[in-house]
Amino acid sequence: MAFSFTKLQMPDPADALKGREGELIVENRHAVKNVPIKAPFPEGSEKILLGLGCFWGAERKFWQQPGVYTTAVGYSAGYTPNPTYEEVCSGLTGHNEVVLVVFDPNATSLEKLLKVFWESHNPTQGMRQGNDRGTQYRSGIYYFNDAQGELAEQTKTAYQSALNEKNIGEITTEILPASAFYYAETYHQQYLHKNPGGYCGLGGTGVCYADGN
Helix, strand or coil: CCCCCCCCCCCCHHHCCCCCCCCCCCCCCCCCCCCCCCCCCCCCCEEEEEEECCHHHHHHHHHCCCCEEEEEEEEECCCCCCCCHHHHHCCCCCCEEEEEEEECCCCCCHHHHHHHHHHCCCCCCCCEECCEECHHHCEEEEECCHHHHHHHHHHHHHHHHHHHHCCCCCCCCEEEECCCCEECCHHHCCHHHHCCCCCCCCCCCCCCCCCCC
């Protein structure tokens, strides 16, 4: 994961890799929390998909948060059905590396999780995050209902104001309704728990998001 890709433009859907009909076989157990990473989830749970660069370090950020039931890494916001990691890295699937975060809204809030999102990466870098370059490293929030989408936009506006005070630049984060989420291969799940010295390319701007809680 410490290498770079230069695929910085989204492919035309007609040129995207064809993928496959069958899902990748993935172990349905969180290596840290010892709970399922696939539905069904506890009644009342909410979920959000977040892309903030390499999903290894991004997932660790969220499994550590209070109120988070489970996390998983995968591919979303692209064109190719059931892609492999190698296919996503080719830049020919259109997918982003994302983290599925399933949380208890009575124990935490989406705004608190979005605070972690904004502060854990640099959302102004377009199709890259630090030295990791490619469409799969773009910043993104993919929501499951209108209320989540509205909150995502509100937090983006608030964080842009904070960035403006530091002259850091314009946010490039895409905020879209969630599309299909394809689980990444088992070895990617909770990668930095399984490989404590593994690569983590996350790096924030140093600017804090002031939430309303």
